[in-house]
Amino acid sequence: MTNKTMRWLIGIVLVVTMLFAGIYGFIQYKVSTVQERVAEYMVKEQHVKKEDFKAKGFMANRSGDKNYMVEVKVKGDPNYYYYYRTSKDQVKLEFYLDKNHKQHFEK
Numbered sequence: 001m002t003n004k005t006m007r008w009l010i011g012i013v014l015v016v017t018m019l020f021a022g023i024y025g026f027i028q029y030k031v032s033t034v035q036e037r038v039a040e041y042m043v044k045e046q047h048v049k050k051e052d053f054k055a056k057g058f059m060a061n062r063s064g065d066k067n068y069m070v071e072v073k074v075k076g077d078p079n080y081y082y083y084y085r086t087s088k089d090q091v092k093l094e095f096y097l098d099k100n101h102k103q104h105f106e107k
Contacts, residue, residue, distance in 0.1 A: 024054040030068045031057035038083045041091035048074060060084075068092060 001009075006031040035057030042048045042055065052075045065086050072081040078099035083091050095105040 027059055031059060034068045034085045035070050037085050037089065038072065042072060042074075045091075046058055052076075065092075069094065070097070 004083045034053050038057075039050070039053075039055045042053055042101045043050055055070050056072045057068065060067055062069075069082050069084045072083060074081070080097040082094045082096065084094055085091055093106045095103050097103055
């Protein structure tokens, strides 16, 4: 390979790597901000102590606001709750799983 071809190849690899890093960083940022907002909602509006629940953000592969969701497990509660944040910064419950793993959707 010539020097010019090698530089071209390295340039393409760098651009692709930066593109993937940017996409990954954006997704992590969105998940993190939704997770923080849901945690704040649990403490301020649901009156659950921070040490009494665990919140885990994830990408749900759904459309719109529901693409980034947070799974919440409250200590002493057998259910798992799944929240998302709307474009108006409201936290909404999408559904919850009961102890038998049956989904219950909010209306």
